[in-house]
Amino acid sequence: MMHVKSLGVGSRLLPLSFSASAGEVVHVIGPNGSGKSTLLSAIAGLLDYTGEVELAGTCLKQVSIxxxxxxxxxLSQSDRPAFNIEVAHYLALSIPKHALNAQQEIEDAISQLTAILQVNDKLHRSVHQLSGGEWQRVRLCAICLQVWPTLNPFAKLLILDEPAAPLDIGQEAMLYQLIDMIAAKGLCVIMSNHDLNRTLKHADHAILLDKGVMQAVGKVDEVLTPSKLTKVFNTHVERVSVNGKEILLFD
Structure with a gap:
């Protein structure tokens, strides 16, 4: 469904290739400065790059933003609009143009997503009155509205740059439940992530980067090996079984 062919961004990201299918969750992992955000921004069409990104047969260089x-x-890393706006109005800006006349579908999607992300009581607050975690959940709600299948039948891909960073552990669990739901609806989700145990549990495939170079790509079990992670993160990593579940331990 998505094919990335020899994508490179100057010296920040050396050419790499991979594919992802509808309904898959792909985690991009690696140390700080490894090129995760650069890769996601390029795939999103927000950076100039060499190579090709093809989505459902369409070369993205050939279409406008x-x-x-x-x-x-x-979803980029956290930012807030300079202007003051209510949460409800902020969410309305993400409604796809195809759905503007489908009022019931819009109301149903907003109701469902705001309930899942627990921001349904924040709709009439200013975005500048929200905590970091509240604002991130509002942003997640908005970005999901843009590609929600009942509102946008053309949507195929959701890109998230470190979406869990401002969230506490309960909100993080909520995020991964939402991502699983979106993937189950047939969208491909590609996201950067620092919690490798979450990657081990929730991702289908992983891309391991270091200093702008792809070190490994494939199924999670093939990429998140102690030897690869120890080398890239420069710390000792073990993979053990606890109550029948695989987890990673770090020195």
Whole structure:
């Protein structure tokens, strides 16, 4: 469904290739400065790059950012609008143009997502009155509205850059439940992540980067090996079984 062919961004990201299918969750992992955000921004069409990104047969270099928004949504690392706006109005900005006349579907999607992310009591608050975790959940709600299948039948890809960073452990669990739900609806989700045990549990495939170079790509069990992680993160890593579940331990 998505094919990345020899994608490179100057010296920040050396050419790499991989594919991802509909309904898959792909985690991009690696140390700080390894090129995770660069890769995701390039796939989203927000950076110049060499090579090709093909989504459902369409080369993304051949479509405008406006057209691309019909097919993919991108959540960057946290930022807030300079202007003051209520949460409800902020969410309304993410409603796809195809759905603007489908009022019931819009109300149902907003109701479902705000309930899942526990921001349904924040709709009439200013975005500048929200805590970091509340704001991140509002942003997640908005980005999901852009690609929610009942509102946007053209959506295929959700890109998330460290979406769990501002969240506490309970909210993080909520995030991964939402991602699983979106993947189950047939969208491909590609995201950067620092919690390798979450990657081990929730991702289908992983891409391991270090200093702008792809070190490994494939199924999670093949990428998250102690030897690969020890080398890339420069710390001793073990993989053990606890109550029948595989976890990673770090020195």
């Amino acid at each position: 406006a057209e691309m928004a019909d097919h993919r949504a991108f």
